[in-house]
Amino acid sequence: MKKNYFVFLQALLFTIVIFLVGFYIGMSIEGKRMVEINDYYLQSEVSLVDVLSLNKLVGSGEASCEELVRSDKELLDKVYGEARLLTQYEESGKLTNQVKNLHLKYDVLRTYLWITSIEIKKECSTNLSTIVYLYNHGETDLTNKAKQVVWSKLLLEVKEVSPEVVLIPIAADSDLVSLKAITGSYNITSFPVVIVNEKYLFYEIPPKERILELVNKSF
Amino acid sequence: MDFLTGVYLGYSFLAFYYIILFTLIYLQNRKDILKVPKITKKYSVSCVIPCYNEEENIGKTIDSIAKNGYKNLKKIIVVDDRSTDNSYEIMKKYEKKYPGLVIAVQTPKNTGKAAGAKNYGSKFVETELIVFTDADSFPEKGAIEKMVGFFDAENTGAVTSSVLVKNRSNFLLRMQALEYMVIKFTRKLLEYVDSIYVTPGPLAMYRAKYFFNVGGFDEKNLTEDIEITWRFLDAGYDVKMSLPSRVYSVAPRRAKEWIKQRIRWNVGGIQSIIKHKNKFFRKGILGFFVLPFFIVSWIIGISGLAFFIYRAAREVILRYASTTYSVGANTAVLSLQDLSLNPDILFYFGMMLFAAGLIFTFLSIFYEKEKEFKRPRIFDVMVYMFFYLLVYPVIILTSLYKALKGEIKW
Numbered sequence: 001m002k003k004n005y006f007v008f009l010q011a012l013l014f015t016i017v018i019f020l021v022g023f024y025i026g027m028s029i030e031g032k033r034m035v036e037i038n039d040y041y042l043q044s045e046v047s048l049v050d051v052l053s054l055n056k057l058v059g060s061g062e063a064s065c066e067e068l069v070r071s072d073k074e075l076l077d078k079v080y081g082e083a084r085l086l087t088q089y090e091e092s093g094k095l096t097n098q099v100k101n102l103h104l105k106y107d108v109l110r111t112y113l114w115i116t117s118i119e120i121k122k123e124c125s126t127n128l129s130t131i132v133y134l135y136n137h138g139e140t141d142l143t144n145k146a147k148q149v150v151w152s153k154l155l156l157e158v159k160e161v162s163p164e165v166v167l168i169p170i171a172a173d174s175d176l177v178s179l180k181a182i183t184g185s186y187n188i189t190s191f192p193v194v195i196v197n198e199k200y201l202f203y204e205i206p207p208k209e210r211i212l213e214l215v216n217k218s219f
Numbered sequence: 220m221d222f223l224t225g226v227y228l229g230y231s232f233l234a235f236y237y238i239i240l241f242t243l244i245y246l247q248n249r250k251d252i253l254k255v256p257k258i259t260k261k262y263s264v265s266c267v268i269p270c271y272n273e274e275e276n277i278g279k280t281i282d283s284i285a286k287n288g289y290k291n292l293k294k295i296i297v298v299d300d301r302s303t304d305n306s307y308e309i310m311k312k313y314e315k316k317y318p319g320l321v322i323a324v325q326t327p328k329n330t331g332k333a334a335g336a337k338n339y340g341s342k343f344v345e346t347e348l349i350v351f352t353d354a355d356s357f358p359e360k361g362a363i364e365k366m367v368g369f370f371d372a373e374n375t376g377a378v379t380s381s382v383l384v385k386n387r388s389n390f391l392l393r394m395q396a397l398e399y400m401v402i403k404f405t406r407k408l409l410e411y412v413d414s415i416y417v418t419p420g421p422l423a424m425y426r427a428k429y430f431f432n433v434g435g436f437d438e439k440n441l442t443e444d445i446e447i448t449w450r451f452l453d454a455g456y457d458v459k460m461s462l463p464s465r466v467y468s469v470a471p472r473r474a475k476e477w478i479k480q481r482i483r484w485n486v487g488g489i490q491s492i493i494k495h496k497n498k499f500f501r502k503g504i505l506g507f508f509v510l511p512f513f514i515v516s517w518i519i520g521i522s523g524l525a526f527f528i529y530r531a532a533r534e535v536i537l538r539y540a541s542t543t544y545s546v547g548a549n550t551a552v553l554s555l556q557d558l559s560l561n562p563d564i565l566f567y568f569g570m571m572l573f574a575a576g577l578i579f580t581f582l583s584i585f586y587e588k589e590k591e592f593k594r595p596r597i598f599d600v601m602v603y604m605f606f607y608l609l610v611y612p613v614i615i616l617t618s619l620y621k622a623l624k625g626e627i628k629w
Contacts, residue, residue, distance in 0.1 A: 004247060007412060008508070011240035018239070019232060026564035092563040142533065146540030154550045205548045 027096060033089045034098045040082045041105060047075045048109065051116065058123065065124035072120050073128060076113055076166040080159075082106070083169055103137065107174040114168050115182065118198060129165045129215050131155060134183065135192040137171035148192050150205055155194070158211050165215045224565065230522055231568045233515055238575045244408045245582070252407055252586075255461050256368030261291040263346035264363065264424070269336030271300040271329075273354035274309055276469065280354050281313045281321060289363040295321045297354075298340035301329040306354075333420060334436035334443035341435055349427050355469040356421035357385060362464040366424045369459040376429040376456025377448065378464075379406065379415060380422040385467035391477060393599050394607045395470045397584060404583035407462045413504045414512065415458040417445045422466035429456050440494070442487025449495055452505040478614065485618030486626075488513065517615050524612035577604060 051071050057063035083106060090099045117130050133155055139145045155167050170179060172191045186201060194202040196214045245252075266284050270277050277297065284295050295317070299307040310323035326339045337351055348370060350363060358380070366378040381403040384396035409415050418425070423444065433450045436443040451458055471477040492513060498506040545552045580603070584595055 005412060007240065007243050007247065011236055011243055014239045014243070015232060015236045018235060019228075022564060022568060026567075029564075142536045143540050146537050147544055149537070149541045150544035150548055150550060153545065153554060154548050157550055205544050207547070207549045209549065 030089075030096050030098070034096075034102060037082065037086055037089065037099075037102055040078075040085075041102065041109070044075065044079050044082065044109060047071075047078070048113065048116075051075055055116070055120065055123075065120075065126060068120060069124055069126045069128050072113075072117060073164075073166055076117065076130075076168060079106070079110060079113060080167045080169070083110070103171065104174050107171050107179070108176060110168050110170045111176055111179045111182070114170070115178070117166070117168075121198075129162075129197055131158070131165060131167050131197075131211070131215070132195040133167065133169040133192065134172040134188065134195070135169065136173045138173055144192070147205060151192055151194065154205065154208050154211065157208055158215065161212060162215050226522070227526065227565055228568070230519065230526070231565075231572060234519055234572050235568075235575075237515075237519075238572070238579060241405065241408050241579065242575075244411050248408070248411045253462055255365045255463055256371055258364065258368045259371055262348045262367050262370055264289060264292050264348045264350055264367070265294040265296060265344040265346040265427075266292065266350045266352060266363075267337055267340035267344065268295065268297045268352055268354055269300060269333045269340060270297060270302065270306050270310070270354035271333075271336070272302045272304045272306060274302070274304045274306045276355045276357075277306050278309050278313060280352065280357060281310075281317070283357040283360075284350075284352060284363075285317050285320060286360065287358055287363045288361050289367070292320070292363065293346050294343065296340040296343045297321060297323045298336040299323065299325045300331075300333075300336040301326060330438065332438060332441070332443070334438045334440065337443070338435045338438060341430065344427055347427055348424055349430055350422065350424040351420065352422050352466065353420045353468065356382075357467045358422050359465040359467070362422060362461075362466060363424070365464040366422075366461045369461065370424075370426060372457065374455070374457045375459055376426055376451045376454070377418045377458045378424045379418040379458065379460045380464035380466050381460075381462055382419050382421045383465055383467050384470045386469060386472065389472055390599075390602075391474060392470055392472055393595070394603055395477070397580075397595060397599060397603045398607070399470075401580055401583040403460075403462065404586060407460045410458070410460045412508065413452070413457060414508050415460055416448055416452075416509045416513065417442075418448045418451075418458060420444050421468040422464065426456075429454070437494070440487055440490050441483050442491065445488060446491045446494065449491060449505055449509065452509060453495070453498060453502065455503065478617075481611075481614045482618050482621060485615055486622050489618060489622040520612040520615055524609070524616075527609070573604075580604060 051068070054063055054068050054071055058065055058068045086099070086103060086106060090103065114130070114132055117128065120126065121128055121130075133151060135148045135151065136144065139148060152169070155169075159165055159167055172179065172183065172193075186195065188201070190203060192203075194211075196202070196211065200214055202211075268277070268280060268284070273280075281295060281297060284292070297310045297313070299310055307323065307325060310321075314321045314323045322343065324340065324343065326336055330336055330339070333353070341349060348367065350366070352358060362380060366380060369375050369378045382399055383403070384392055384399050387393050387396050406415055406417070420443075429451065430447075433447065433454055435447075437446045440446040448458055471480050492510065495505070495510060499510050500506050542552050580600065584600065
């Protein structure tokens, strides 16, 4: 009867090949997703500069506040959509760490957009309603994680009911100096926390209706 | 890549390796799997049947050996291990029924394990080959003859058979029937790499000279059929399998008996590993494949269970906490947002592993048409894959615990 110990090596080679192909496909998919998000990010950066330029024009009276608020809101909505896509890709990305850096870039961008929105609100006395959601990106505590899951669901539902509201989710543990400064001014002690229109702070999850009520009050 | 992902990939690698190994062995040898060597010499054969409290089955077992059809069967030595029922009286009746063929003997005192009775019976053997069968097992007609031809190769030390479940009247028995079919198919594939690691008690044949050379069964071991096979491999003897030689064995019909039996098998396995621990990666196929195969199979089982429990527990806690918060916040408990439409690479690896496992199981079950069990229910196969196999790591853990505590009993 035939004896073939070579089969042990053959099986090892096949397994390595399958794993290498799997890794290659996995990394290619993750890489492709990063390129996609990076493209979105670049577009958002361009839009941000555009909004900033428009802001200057409003200051000199060459553009209207309505146009500025509309552009700002559009950009914030776009960035929120990208944040959701990024979260999805992040959850399924296991092989590379590229997404972490991208996440950080987006956090800087969103912090800057939040600051810009505050300025625009002051400058234009507008009824732009913002909800800033500060959370811990690397949360390990399951109770807090569950709280964050429900917060994102609740805010999404608020957005669905009141499309005019602008959502700005920012990872508070991203170690950004600007974010630390701004959260310090609100005396924020723990995360997650939700800030509605820079006036109302929520550490605990209220009924959805409470948030809707505050949002609708500003319109 | 985080730690858990790394561990999971390592686990997948090992599992893939085994599945690919078995697939390649099958593909390279598929034409020979059902073949048995033609008989060129009618070797003299003795059969030893150890018996303890088997009054219900012992008569039928003796009949199935006596009428098995092998012409040069010299003796059937039925060894009563001091039963407390009527087993010995029945043996005596069969001694009269088959004069000169059946010999009923009794151990001087109860040995407590099958190995004791088997070794005692082997003292009466004067033939070239010894076949052992359990008192609750029934070899199919012709099973012995299909095993004998393998001994034409001088190096063949033992030949094992296809062990199948006789009684399939309840769900647990049907699960075991499926399991036995997968095991026998896998064991045949292992023959092609000289790695059959057990010659199961229901029907196994040994070359008498080699059997006595290795010193017979280890009477301290709970799975003497595993342990002796390792000593055969260690001595350089070949162990073969005759897939068409079928023996139908009585399997535990209740969960409690089943758990007890499986714990005994695993504790015996642990005893064997401890006994042969110095052979790891040292000598031949035993050290380089059989022992690591045993250990890695256990690691795969236990780590798989650990992953499952970890993920399931996390998910339950997370779901419970988020449901509580959702109710308070008046938001949807479940939403489309919860569905991950971008599965990760681990998911794909897991799916591939599962599919490969499923295909292998189907191949094992449907490879050989077996009378009385031609069409296993698909539902049974699914339950076997999804639930029955998941219990095994728990059995391994329990066995490890018992072995560590020194609870080594039949």
